[in-house]
Amino acid sequence: NAGVTQTPKFQVLKTGQSMTLQCAQDMNHEYMSWYRQDPGMGLRLIHYSVGAGITDQGEVPNGYNVSRSTTEDFPLRLLSAAPSQTSVYFCASRSNRDPGNTIYFGEGSWLTVV
Amino acid sequence: GQQVMQIPQYQHVQEGEDFTTYCNSSTTLSNIQWYKQRPGGHPVFLIQLVKSGEVKKQKRLTFQFGEAKKNSSLHITATQTTDVGTYFCADSNQAGTALIFGKGTTLSVSS
Numbered sequence: 001n002a003g004v005t006q007t008p009k010f011q012v013l014k015t016g017q018s019m020t021l022q023c024a025q026d027m028n029h030e031y032m033s034w035y036r037q038d039p040g041m042g043l044r045l046i047h048y049s050v051g052a053g054i055t056d057q058g059e060v061p062n063g064y065n066v067s068r069s070t071t072e073d074f075p076l077r078l079l080s081a082a083p084s085q086t087s088v089y090f091c092a093s094r095s096n097r098d099p100g101n102t103i104y105f106g107e108g109s110w111l112t113v114v
Numbered sequence: 115g116q117q118v119m120q121i122p123q124y125q126h127v128q129e130g131e132d133f134t135t136y137c138n139s140s141t142t143l144s145n146i147q148w149y150k151q152r153p154g155g156h157p158v159f160l161i162q163l164v165k166s167g168e169v170k171k172q173k174r175l176t177f178q179f180g181e182a183k184k185n186s187s188l189h190i191t192a193t194q195t196t197d198v199g200t201y202f203c204a205d206s207n208q209a210g211t212a213l214i215f216g217k218g219t220t221l222s223v224s225s
Contacts, residue, residue: 033212040123042202042217043157050211058212090156092213101147101206103213105156 002026006091006106013081013113021076021109023091029104030096032074033058034066036087037108043090049074050096081113118143118205120216127223133190135219137203146179146186147213149202157202160188193223 007022025032033048035058045058049068063085065077074093078085091106119138127133137146145164149157161170163179163186170177176189190197200220204213 031211035215040217042120043204043215045207045212045214048212056211059214100162101145102159102162103147103149103157105158107156 004091004093004104004106006089006109008109009107010110011112013078013111015081015083015113017081018077018079019081020078021089021091021111023074023076023106024072025074025091025093025104026072027093027095027104028071029093030071032068032091032093033103034064034074034076035090035092036060036085037090038087046076046089078111083113085111086113087111118146118203118214118216120203120219122219123217124220125222127193127221129195129223129225130192133193133197133221135188135201135203135221137186137188137216139184139205142183143179143186143205144183144210145206147204148177148186148188149204149215150199151202151218152199155199160201190221193221195223195225197221198223 004025030051034046035043037043044060047066049055055066089109092103094103147162148160151157167181168179174191178187200218202215202218204215
């Protein structure tokens with residue numbers, strides 16, 4: 001199993017550009033989430049999904065869109081990048097059948113908006 | 115909104131000293147999870163606590179859940195340089211569908 005795979009690992013964008021961060025998991029997990037991590041701010045929840053076709057907003061959803069057309073994939077879209085979106089982005093997944101509620105994280109995507 | 119507060123934000127210790135980080139909430143927590151993130155890495159699940167007063171150990175790490183389920187702690191005995199990183203506590207959102215993280219405690223260890 002590959003676990004949670006994020007691409008790209010590094011990306012530089014110009015202000016106003018759009019891009020999609022890809023996230024895929026091969027563990028048949030129902031729950032998937034996107035977090036951003038900034039110095040001193042910890043991990044903040046952007047959007048999450050409890051299953052295919054279902055998404056919901058987290059703590060900091062503005063400027064980001066998500067979709068969940070399949071169980072495996074949960075892409076995060078930046079429609080018009082802003083410097084404030086410079087951050088490290090983590091995708092995560094877990095099974096709702098796991099009593100331990102273990103969350104598995106991808107290795108992160110480092111995004112710089114100039 | 116729901117929030118877990120972690121203290122301290124930073125801690126530096128000499129190798130061999132003990133270390134403790136605390137996680138506090140103004141509301142009752144359904145459960146608490148702890149994660150470790152090495153520098154440049156991604157968060158890795160350590161443990162979940164569910165029961166009031168629960169204490170769990172993993173080698174030199176001791177995790178505790180308060181009796182009122184409003185606080186938790188992670189204690190490391192005799193720190194090693196491999197313990198360096200940021201430790202996060204996390205609570206489930208109200209629907210139990212996602213985790214809300216504290217801001218973390220960053221531990222540095224000098225040998």
